[in-house]
Amino acid sequence: MKNYILYTLWLTLFILIILLIMYYIPPITIYGYTLRKVDMLSDIRADKPEEEFPDSVYIPLLPIIKPAFIDTCRTGLTCIEDYSDSTLRGMTPFYEILDKIDTLDRPVRIAVFGDSFIEADIFTADLRELLQQKYGGCGVGYVDITSGTYGFRPTVRHSFRGWRSHAATDSAYFERGKQGISSRYFIPSTGAYVELRGQAKYASLLDTCEQSTIYFTNNGPLTLGVRINKEPEQITNFSAAGGLQQISVEGRIGSVRWTVKELESALFYGVAMDGKRGMVVDNFSLRGSTGLNLRYIPANKLKEFNRLRTYDLIILQYGLNVATPRGSDYNYYKKGVISSIEHLKECFPEAGILLLSVGDRNQRLADGEIKTMLGVKNLIRYQQNIAAESGIAFWNMFEAMGGEGSMKKLVDAKPQMANYDYTHINFKGGRYLAELLYETLVYGKKQFDRRREYEQE
Secondary structure: OOOOHHHHHHHHHHHHHHHHHHOOOOOOEEOOEEOOOOOOOOOOOOOOOHHHOOOOOOOOOOOOOOOOOOOOOOOOOOOOEEOOOOOOOOOHHHHHHHOOOOOOOOOEEEEEEEOHHHHHHOOHHHHHHHHHHHHOOOOOEEEEOOOOOOOOOOOOEEEEEEEEEEEOOOOOOOOHHHOOOOOEEEEEEEEEEEEEEOOOOOOOOOOOEEEEEEEEEEOOOEEEEEEEOOOOOEEEEEOOOOOOEEEEEEEEEOEEEEEEEEEOOEEEEEEEEEOOOOEEEEEEEOOOOOOHHHHHOOHHHHHHHHHHOOOOEEEEEOOOOOOOOOOOOOHHHHHHHHHHHHHHHHHOOOOEEEEEOOOOOEEEOOOOOEEEOHHHHHHHHHHHHHHHHHOOEEEOHHHHOOOOOHHHHHHHOOOOOEOOOOOOEOHHHHHHHHHHHHHHHHHHHHHHHHHHHHHHO
């Protein structure tokens, strides 16, 4: 048999030589299409010099997309949900002003509006103390001229005489156009006085303050006397003036007594004991209120209070007088509260607003078991929607205090932290909730700073 292996080798060599020669053949174009150049050694051939490549090729640079900052909430903490839009009416104004607290020429102020849940300075007393211990400040803040809780409010010793008191919850003789920031006004007789004295038995930083201010309007001549720490009385005369007025005294004030010496026509609202810097927390509780009354406080009066006593954060605590055992439709309430919030936004244009949900409220069932009212959980969903639609912040106090059945646990606690109506907390319960909100505020500020630093990188 004839051997063809040698012929195969020669054929392979011939084809290889032809392919190598084809590399030197100029490009061939047929009907507008250029045939690809044959290059058997392309994989081992050295790269062409850089100058042989065209320098006009543009390769666009794609933008680097930075991941969005992700807010986190520490395990075991109920964090504030901030629904603020571009108007930044949630927590931003408060967190930003805290960065300036050491250089401001005034205190940072928080106004807490609520119902009987915070009456007598429950909850706000301890929130005030915690914030003043961290950021500085002293004094109990704003106190109405008269009060139905003066006998058991532990944060200030309050005495008064010679006043006619009017509140928005009165059934008669109340004129909306006269009310001040606390939904109250007070009409003095000649010789009427109000005295505030600091104390050290409940909370700290309340025994003395650095300034005291009284707020009033007078349509005729007015003479006021003020006595600090039982020293000789100082007398000040005022001519008739329009709008809200104030007069302040300064010093190391342990007690202050304001007396109406002479008057023709005047309305009074409240007295404050504050520090010149640091933190102020004002309690504006109104028993029986739902929060809807806030929209009826005259806008010009609230704007005047904001001018003289600027607020950086407004906290709204309502719901006890709204929730019903089987309530499911709170649309009427939702519309009213949104109206109140818009009113506050207009009158306090630089303040953040934080809405607290109603806390747990229990009822005794037919079988004797004590459980959370069904209407409470429904109301909380409406309150969260209120915050979202209003573009403000929201804190679920119900969840923070333990959720369903938590009020009963506070009643059964040792020491007891809530009353046997399974609705209201006592001062120990107020301390407990204040610590929860304080911790949330501090954590929220840290997260705010982290977000700002991340976005500025």
